[in-house]
Amino acid sequence: MGKRQVVFGMLGIQLDAGTGPGRWQKWRATVALGMHDDFVPDRIELLVDARRFGTLTALVREDLALTAPETAVHVHDTYMADPWEFEGVYACLHDFLAGYAFQPDEEDYYIHITTGTHVSQICWFLLTESRHFPGRLLQTSPPRKQHVGDPGTYAVIDLDLSRYDHIAQRFAQQQLQDRDLLKGGIATRNPAFNRMIEQIETVATRSRAPMLLMGPTGAGKSQLARRVFDLKKLKHQLPGRFVEVNCATLRGDGAMSTLFGHTKGAYTGAVSDRAGLLRSADKGLLFLDEIGELGQDEQAMLLRALEEKRFLPVGSDREVESDFQLIAGTNRDLQQAVRAGRFREDLLARLNLWTYPLPGLxxxxxxxxxxxxxxxxxxxxxxxxxxxxxxxxxxxxxxxxxxxxxxxxxxxxxxxxxxxxxxxxxxxxxxxxxxxxxxxxxxxxxxxxxxxVSPLDALLGEAAAELDRFDRVQLEDVVRVCARSASLSAAGRELFAVSRTQRASTNDADRLRKYLARFGLDWEQVRAVSRGGVAP
Known part of the structure; x- marks a missing residue:
């Protein structure tokens, strides 16, 4: 004998409604559960606010007794203050499941997600996916043409993604493609940089909070900002434009106008209205490179625009709106700039949620x-x-x-x-x-x-590039000591000052001569180059 089939569901206030003989002309979701030839529940656990919908509940139970007399119907009086309030609905369903005595070895469980509000359907999904409910989802649908006694169709949805490796692989592949987009298609090998890109990919797709990219000039801040925009555009998260400006180029009265726009006649030369970059970036992404170069007034206006999505164009007494995402770039130490009074601490706090230092080449x-x-x-x-x-x-x-x-x-x-x-x-x-x-x-x-040409390259030519880094650093130091020493012996004494005290007899000049010979060099060559001459 197989396991008992148990369906959990909520009374459908609209889908299960109907009175009189005419109700049988209509497809009713809960009643139809007992009308399938190949799927007959042994028990239906029906959640309902019995005080408000007691009459409808009683009618549904009667009709199920007619269509599926072998199916037991258990009614659970479930009160929800607001069936559209997510937290309250989730808590109610979570508590109900926590108190239910499941017997998974003897029974198979299903959640009927066709009835109830969209909020309850989402909560059922989350509780099933997280295994708070040890079963599967059951989706039912009405027939294309209404016929008396036609139960429609049903589908069982199993949320165990381990059974669908190709789905998991597809998500993983898409994630790799997103990261590849952020790296510009370059197969980077630096582990720290790749870990940073992985986090930026996650943040870029889940958050609209500002980002701060720190790094020296030429490290790729502008390119990375544009690729973040391209990724968000690809995922339909930003319908607007990518707008970029280097704040180091903004000076004087023109800085305010460039960023926040102006009205006609706001100052000499303002012959027409100007939207400004913040409004141009509405619903898009604004990249402010070298943000540390902004003046104090511009910083204050930018902070308000970030927090309230509103600001005043120059010469206007009417605020305008712009809902943009900000990425800022800097090669300055903004914390130091705050201590020096050149950068607003409250603006840095607003920017500093997601901060990424880009390493130089x-x-x-x-x-x-x-x-x-x-x-x-x-x-x-x-x-x-x-x-x-x-x-x-x-x-x-x-x-x-x-x-x-x-x-x-x-x-x-x-x-x-x-x-x-x-x-x-x-x-x-x-x-x-x-x-x-x-x-x-x-x-x-x-x-x-x-x-x-460095002295070492002058001495060794192309062979200098074949040295291990350890050998190169060591040899460069030896060459520097030789350059300032009067003789081979004097250079040897300085280079071997510690180890010579541990030897019974020392010949520092011979030790240095042999060391130089390892690289095909001698004292005269080193001295000639150090004096600006040419190695013989």
Whole structure:
């Protein structure tokens, strides 16, 4: 003998209504539960406000006794002050289920979600999905054409998603696609950056609160803000525009007008009304880069616009409205700016709910290679011309780009400009080693104020790029000591000052000579370069 079938449901005030013989011409949801040939409940647990709907309840019980005499109907007097108030409905249903004596080994349970308010249907769903109700959802529908005795259709919905791996995989795949969008399609390798992107993806799809992106110039704040907008647009969360402004470019009276708009005649030169960027961003996303450069008056107006969605255009005595989401960017320490009195503490508190520090390129050296491929691919698409490194040139460029000697002061802007130069100057679509060497010299001169070649690179040439970082740092320190020492012995004494006390006999000059020889160097070469000469 199989398990007993038990259906829980709420009396349908409209769907179960009907009096007199004509009621049988109408499909009634609860009564129809007892009319299916292939699904006959052993018991129906009916939740109803019996004091208000006692007559209807009695009629439904009588009709169920006629259509399904073998089905027991238990009525539970359930009072809800407001059946459309979510918290109260959820608490009522939760408490009812908590006090019910379920016997899952002997009975199968179903929630009839066709009747009741939409609020109760949502609560039933949540309680079933969270396993507070140990069963499945039962959805019934009327027949397409009303016929006496036609029970309509029913469907059982199982919320155990583990049985639907393809659904779970689809959600996971969509999440990966969303994160890929935020990263611009670049397969980043930096773990900390990838964890940050995962959280931004979650926040971007669930919240409209302001975000604050912190990081040096060229770290990608503007690009990330636009990708957040693209993601929200894709999910139909922002019907408006993406509006961007660098606050460092806003000066004087024009700052207020640019942000908040003005009326005609508000000041000299205001020959017509101007909407301003905040109104242009209504229902969209406003990105204020370098927000730390805003003046105090603009900060106060912005704070009010964020909190009340209302503000006064310059020269107007009538407020306007704009409901926008804000992302702010800065390369300043705003906490320090608050202490110095240059930035409002209350505005920072409003911005500081979701704050993300974007690392510079020098802190993400493992991401240089995928960004190199991305930039070359983008250049090829824009110019309709395929450009590639040859193997030796690529190896040389990456060795330099990931070395401590590459400071990447302009971050991704420097990298993008560097690859654009290489691609533009490439012959027959191939970037050769000589072009890479020329570009490396240009970057060194750019970062070091005209000092194109470091002493170590002058000594070792291309071999410097093949050193492990540990060896390079150590060797650079040795070269610096040699540069300021009068002799090989003097340099050796300084370099081995601790370990020489632990030796019975010492020959510091010989130890230093052997160390330099490991890298194919000798004392005269090091001294020649340190004096500005050329290594022999």
């Amino acid at each position: 020098a802190e993400r050296r493992e991401d240089i290679e995928p960004n190199l491929d991305f930039e070359l691919e983008r250049w090829s698409r824009e110019q309709h011309e395929r450009v590639r490194f040859n193997a030796e040139a690529r190896s040389r460029y990456l060795a330099f780009a990931t070395s401590p000697d590459a400071t990447w002061r302009g971050n991704f802007r420097d990298l993008g400009a560097s690859l654009m130069r290489l691609a533009t100057l490439a012959n027959a679509g191939r970037i050769q080693t000589d072009g890479v060497e020329e570009e490396i010299a240009r970057l060194r001169a750019q970062w070091h104020g005209g000092t194109a």
